[in-house]
Amino acid sequence: MKNIDLARELKQRFRKQSQISSKEVTEVLHSLLPDLSVNTIAWRLNQLKKDKLLYQIGRGLYTFDYKPEFSPELSLKSKRLYNRVKALYTGEIVMWDTLLLNEIAGGDISKYWVFLALNKDELDALFGEMLSFSKKVYLQPDKETTARYLIPQDEAIILTALISETPTERSGDYLSPSIEGILVNAWFEHEQYLQPIGLDIHKLYAQAFAKYNVNKSKLLRYAARRDKRKEINELLKTIE
Structure with missing residues (x-):
């Protein structure tokens, strides 16, 4: 046959x-x-x-339904920032930004925020080096700092600790989370950072699975690594 x-x-x-x-x-x-x-x-x-x-x-x-792979292509603005940071820090940096979220979900976020994830032991040193940047830089801000100082910023840089086993994709010199990594990160950062600036997490997931080939197993493995497998799996059930 x-x-x-x-x-x-x-x-x-x-x-x-x-x-x-x-x-x-x-x-x-x-x-x-x-x-x-x-x-x-x-x-x-x-x-x-x-x-x-x-x-x-x-x-x-x-x-049976073909869906394209999502390629987390950073904008020229983010690439320039990445290159500037790499001149200060030679370790591994994983970058993602709100532009990637807009690309997936359809453009609900007006702010340009960049998330840089790196070795947690190097965060303080890099933060000190970046204080001279024109964009405001925040080091793992808590809820109060986010609400009072970060939310009003149209452009900002947020430094976070890199989670081991984060699924990533490399595009040239630039390393970003895969779509599975972006979705889990967005869920994790949703309440504090992203919901206040207009991200609908349900819409993000629904659009991601409707438009792209998302590896559900990889997503849930990373969700488990961040102790959120149960919660994210429940969200997936609402869009299947």
């Missing part, structure tokens, strides 16, 4: 599901191709992915 015919049969079997598990796929393939070995069935599954008849969206999760 040709791959396109296998895909057509799978779509028919799972027409009411937005995603299917590898177990479900292999069970159907085995029923359609009973003479094939387990290894050959796995090979046919890989061929369906290679031929873009089936798309993997997580560990053991698939869909």
